[in-house]
Amino acid sequence: ETGVTQTPRHLVMGMTNKKSLKCEQHLGHNAMYWYKQSAKKPLELMFVYNFKEQTENNSVPSRFSPECPNSSHLFLHLHTLQPEDSALYLCASSQVGTAGANVLTFGAGSRLTVL
Amino acid sequence: SQELEQSPQSLIVQEGKNLTINCTSSKTLYGLYWYKQKYGEGLIFLMMLQKGGEEKSHEKITAKLDEKKQQSSLHITASQPSHAGIYLCGAEYGNKLVFGAGTILRVKS
Numbered sequence: 055e056t057g058v059t060q061t062p063r064h065l066v067m068g069m070t071n072k073k074s075l076k077c078e079q080h081l082g083h084n085a086m087y088w089y090k091q092s093a094k095k096p097l098e099l100m101f102v103y104n105f106k107e108q109t110e111n112n113s114v115p116s117r118f119s120p121e122c123p124n125s126s127h128l129f130l131h132l133h134t135l136q137p138e139d140s141a142l143y144l145c146a147s148s149q150v151g152t153a154g155a156n157v158l159t160f161g162a163g164s165r166l167t168v169l
Numbered sequence: 170s171q172e173l174e175q176s177p178q179s180l181i182v183q184e185g186k187n188l189t190i191n192c193t194s195s196k197t198l199y200g201l202y203w204y205k206q207k208y209g210e211g212l213i214f215l216m217m218l219q220k221g222g223e224e225k226s227h228e229k230i231t232a233k234l235d236e237k238k239q240q241s242s243l244h245i246t247a248s249q250p251s252h253a254g255i256y257l258c259g260a261e262y263g264n265k266l267v268f269g270a271g272t273i274l275r276v277k278s
Binding site: 058060094095096097099110142144146153154156157158159160161162163165 | 200211213214259266267268270
């Protein structure tokens with residue numbers, strides 16, 4: 055496996071379900087990110103983890119719960135979501151502390167549909 | 170209003186034609202990034218511009234940074250179907266990378 059891998063690619067869930075999105079990076083990067091991409095809206099930064107520590111929570115509702123057990127893995131736990139949370143969730147990684155700190159490598163995304 | 174405005178929102182060009190996409194910031198630009206996205210997939214990094222007047226090229230895509238105007242442009246020469254997708258600019262604001270809404274490009278054969 056190379057790059058950034060996200061699973062599942064597609065997820066349909068009810069508002070009372072609990073599910074998780076998984077992201078794994080094989081690049082040796084020290085920072086990982088969750089972004090949300092909704093139709094006709096700019097890409098929204100949700101969470102940032104540097105060296106496994108959360109450094110950014112962009113006013114995300116508590117029904118989204120991130121977890122970063124190590125520098126290679128990132129999860130987004132979902133519970134009691136709303137239909138407006140339906141979107142493409144993108145994971146990314148980068149090497150902070152270098153000139154390329156904002157050169158993000160993205161995964162293919164997880165398309166979430168909340169019924 | 171958004172911090173980073175892209176124009177146009179979408180465009181359709183005939184294969185072989187040139188096109189330009191603009192990205193304008195409401196704040197001082199310290200770093201400007203261009204990414205490309207195929208529909209429903211992740212973003213792919215194209216170029217990074219960090220100095221006023223800087224210009225970079227990759228194959229038939231050229232990006233420039235006009236620091237004074239707080240603007241960057243992406244120019245594609247002799248467009249091909251493989252250029253189709255969504256082009257997003259991203260700007261460094263503090264320690265965050267903020268993205269524009271994107272420009273959807275369709276190339277007609």
